[in-house]
Amino acid sequence: MSSRLPASEQTAVVTGASSGIGFQTGLGLARTGMRVVMVGRDRDRTEAARRFVFEGSGSDRVATALADFSSLAQVRRLADEILASNRRLDVLVNNAGLMSPKYRLSLDGFELTLVVNHLAPFLLTNLLLERLKASCHENLPE
Secondary structure, three states: OOOOOOHHHOEEEEEOOOOHHHHHHHHHHHHOOOEEEEEEOOHHHHHHHHHHHHHHHOOOOEEEEEOOOOOHHHHHHHHHHHHHHOOOOOEEEOOOOOOOOOOOEOOOOOEHHHHHHHHHHHHHHHHHHHHHHHHHHHOOOO
């Protein structure tokens, strides 16, 4: 007997989902029947991506969440929002990232590329980790 839940009962969170690899990942997961939360920093682009994924997958189980990963406060808010609106989390795809050719600091005082590509995904993962682990254990047979 398989302990794995069907995709239709699983939830995935994909960061950097308004374009590129994150967008394609969200589309692919939605096509499996999973509930997908597409995270982006720009409201219009993220909503446009959600509509496209909805149309391309036929799934009405696609939601959006907004956060700019250059702000650790926004990452914390995002985690709180995800935890409040999702009883279970089965997949977390940390895809958001950037490459800045110039040295720039975030609002938190960290180098921008470091915070977006490393600190923010590390923080988000740690804030969601207990829910991810609990969802995994719910899949185990009794």
